[in-house]
Amino acid sequence: MIYRILAGILFYALLPLCWLFLGAFMFMAPARFAGFIDENVVALPHARRPPLAMTLAIRAAGAGLIAFAIRFALNLAALFQG
DSSP states (O other): OHHHHHHHHHHHHHHHHHHHHHHHHHHHOHHHHHHHHHHHTOOSOOOSSOOHHHHHHHHHHHHHHHHHHHHHHHHHHHHHHO
16 A cells, blocks of 8 residues: 555656656757757657757757646645645
């Protein structure tokens, strides 16, 4: 019983951290993120250096993911405080 409770707490603690790290990676290294997506998913056009619009879109998505992770963590903290 206690392991299920701890597993739930661990899951909800790790979830915003993963979103935060992914958003930080997208925000700080958009060219590497675009290369990662291009190599693994082949969803982006292959270019040596991604165009400025794609770089800005990846940075904006990263900033949004960071904001979402912070909001999720704050809502989770408010939920546990009662």
